[in-house]
Structures are given as C-alpha cells and as structure tokens.
Amino acid sequence: MASVGAFEAKTHLAALLDKVEAGEEVIITRHGRPVAKLSPIDGGKDIASAKAAASTLTTLRHSIAAKDQTPFAMAELDEYRLEGRR
Template sequence: MLNIQSNEIKTHFSSILRQVENGQDFLITKHKKVIAKLTPFSNDNQKISAKQAVAEMKTLKSLNIKLDKINQYKTTGRR
C-alpha cells in the first residue's frame, strides 16, 4: 500500500488511477494524517452474498415451512 498526499492526487490522477486498476492500494494523506483509502473495485462481496443467499435458501427449504406461514410472518413483520 502506497501513501500519497492529497495535493498530489490532482497532478498525478491518471497515473494513480492506472495503478489502482492494476491492483495497487493507496492511502491518501493530508498533513501527515490518513484521510482516505483508494482501492480497486471488487465484486467479491456480491459473489459471497449470492453464495450465502443460496446456502440460506437451502437451509430454509429443509425446514419445510409452508408459503402460508411465510406470508403470515411477512404480514406480522409489517405491523
């Protein structure tokens, strides 16, 4: 992870962005204090969430809860 001062961002933005695209992380500092972190975007959280959702649906399926009961819980939760 590299440190870069906030006043350097504007001057070197294109270069910094290319490095981020290649996986580099940056800590942005102002007056020697870290104010932000610049990291590459990742969809890993969505993939993990989808896997978790499927696992939870399989668990729910094994409980044999009927649709009427689910709708009842849903209605109760709205009150």
C-alpha cells in the same frame, strides 16, 4: 500500499488510478494524516473467480488424462477460439 499527499493525488490522479486498476491500494494523506483510500472495486472477486477457473481446468485436465484421451494441442485450442470470431 502507496501513500501520497492530497496535492500530489490531485496532480497525478490518472497515474494513481492506473495503480489502482493494477490492483494496488493507495492511501491519500492530508498534512501527513491518512484521510482516504483508493482501492480496486472488484479486486477480491476477480482473484476468487480466477482461482475457481484454474481449479476447474485442473480437474478437467486430470479427468481427460484418466480416460486416456489426448488433450488438445495449444494450436488447436487457438484455432477453435478464433473460429468463433470469424
């Protein structure tokens, strides 16, 4: 977690927002005393959603393997994904 003074925060706000978008929290201080915290709005929800999706994909992969079905090749999946964008 980064800590910056109020003047530096004002001067480098765009860079601080980039850090926050990347998931980092930033503490803003005034005369060395913490007064504010910048943090991502939905950081926890995004991580939880990603973990749930990964779990679902793992379950699907095991289900396909148990049925002796051949999983799709990555190139084939890319082709299907791009097909919807044409």
